Amino acid sequence: MELIQEHTDLAAYLAADDAVDHGHPLVEETADALWSTTGDAYSYAKAAFEFVRDAIPHSADSGDDRVAWRASDVLGTRNGICYAKAHALTALLRARGIPAGLCYQLLGDDDGTNLVLHGLVALCLPGGEGWSRVDPRGNKPGVDAQFTLDRERLAFPVRPELGEIDYPGLYAAAHPATLKVLQESADRTQLWRNLPTGL
Template identity: 65%
Template structure:
């Protein structure tokens, strides 16, 4: 899949914001801990990926009813859905000067019903390969996402026959439909009723 850069200025993919708040002390502390052990950009990007994927449970898997949307809250509270975990991973990357973008898929049930937007992160490392999408949702039986620059190892591969879509745009900030749903939800059951079905 060809990724379309929304903003040609790479500085925008390094910026801090309310949701990707990489200047927050909690984000900085995690980034410092990871970079002490993995100072190389490649090793750091993979260790940050594994940290968010494995140390921060997906709230649906763990049964956590809290809704997080700021990267610092995801890392501090140790919970989040795919969007929130993507914000956390993007923040950890940007905290170490690694360009990170937010990107999305539209997924559906096996019969094509109940579409929902799924959140990913694209990372840009200085290897000349370009942007590489990563999925920090968290693994469980049937899902085996891995950090990979050579070939995508996402939780799901889209199935066009079910109207699933890889959205090609690289966003500097969360898509408004995603952020609005996260911010408005008092708990995860309410969020489940308002997740965007498409972008």
């Protein structure tokens, strides 16, 4: 899908903020460890994606009630929903100078009901051919997201006939609706009740 950039300056997609806090020691330490096993931007980006996808369970899968929203907290607790895991991957990519942004889909249950926002990541590798979306949500039966830049292998295909949407925006910072619900939810149960239903 064609991503619409919020900013034309790639510097915006390398910046740190409260949620994508890639200057935090834990983010830097994790990035250093991943870089030491790879050594080039593509291999590092793939390793960072697989680390966030596989080593940090989605809290809906693990049953963890804690709500993390900062990238450093996601790495520290090894826990988060899609938005939080997207913050963590974005921070790890930016920590090594790889422009990365946040993207969103509107997804529903199997029958298309209960539509809520889902968060994922787009990255732009040096020498690459533009932006590619990847989804670090975490795999499980029926979900097989992969690090592929030539064709998308996201966690969930969008079903427009059921009202699902692939939003084309590419955000340098977390969308306020997602950040608000993460910051204001005391636990995952409250978070689930208040998930945003659109942008």
